[in-house]
Amino acid sequence: DSGVTQTPKHLITATGQRVTLRCSPRSGDLSVYWYQQSLDQGLQFLIQYYNGEERAKGNILERFSAQQFPDLHSELNLSSLELGDSALYFCASSVAGQGKETQYFGPGTRLLVL
Amino acid sequence: GESVGLHLPTLSVQEGDNSIINCAYSNSASDYFIWYKQESGKGPQFIIDIRSNMDKRQGQRVTVLLNKTVKHLSLQIAATQPGDSAVYFCAENGSGYALNFGKGTSLLVTP
Numbered sequence: 111d112s113g114v115t116q117t118p119k120h121l122i123t124a125t126g127q128r129v130t131l132r133c134s135p136r137s138g139d140l141s142v143y144w145y146q147q148s149l150d151q152g153l154q155f156l157i158q159y160y161n162g163e164e165r166a167k168g169n170i171l172e173r174f175s176a177q178q179f180p181d182l183h184s185e186l187n188l189s190s191l192e193l194g195d196s197a198l199y200f201c202a203s204s205v206a207g208q209g210k211e212t213q214y215f216g217p218g219t220r221l222l223v224l
Numbered sequence: 225g226e227s228v229g230l231h232l233p234t235l236s237v238q239e240g241d242n243s244i245i246n247c248a249y250s251n252s253a254s255d256y257f258i259w260y261k262q263e264s265g266k267g268p269q270f271i272i273d274i275r276s277n278m279d280k281r282q283g284q285r286v287t288v289l290l291n292k293t294v295k296h297l298s299l300q301i302a303a304t305q306p307g308d309s310a311v312y313f314c315a316e317n318g319s320g321y322a323l324n325f326g327k328g329t330s331l332l333v334t335p
Contacts, residue, residue, distance in 0.1 A: 112267065143322060153268070153313065155322035166321045200267050209317040210256040210275060215267035 113137065114216035116201050122222045128189040131219045133201030135182055139214075141165070141207030142184040144176055147218070148197040159184055160207035191223045232311065234330040243301040245329045247314030250295060254316035258323065259288060259299045263310045271299070271312075301331075309333045 113136035155168035159178035202213040255276040260268035315323040
């Protein structure tokens with residue numbers, strides 16, 4: 111158990127809908143990262159937050175957004191969902207959000223868009 | 225390049241043998257490297273990491289080797305056990321904060 115929690119574990123929804131994924135980092139970690147894992151693209155970095163502020167952006171679509179709250183939990187919002195958004199979404203956390211530290215991953219949310 | 229899933233490179237080893245999983249990276253600015261193990265239905269699990277000022281680092285039954293000259297990283301698992309069966313990813317930090325993941329290698333340990 112990495113100490114990172116994610117809810118829900120599974121999510122099934124329809125095209126055009128909006129969903130929110132939730133992540134709680136390890137105790138003491140200030141930075142949260144979101145990754146998408148699909149069969150054809152592997153693990154892709156989406157976005158990073160550090161202590162409530164956006165720090166880095168990766169291949170995140172404009173239909174997706176995220177935020178980190180004062181209690182350091184984070185939410186990833188996916189809107190106008192398309193079939194191709196079906197994937198595993200992972201949250202990871204690290205202590206200081208620097209590039210040379212271990213990121214610990216949560217168990218993921220499996221999203222299926224029908 | 226190869227994709228995860230149907231086209232994932234697979235390494236099959238016998239229980240008790242040593243395993244070597246290789247990874248190539250392209251960004252010469254990368255200075256932090258990490259190996260993760262991912263079992264089916266679970267998130268990536270940290271195995272071992274290494275910084276660019278080192279060539280070798282050892283953990284419990286695992287060793288990571290870094291060759292910066294040829295931009296190559298390897299993970300050696302000693303006395304491979306059935307519980308080691310999983311997909312293994314290397315990742316590097318590039319020039320930023322996020323990790324860039326390789327496509328992964330599936331390790332299958334046979335009795």
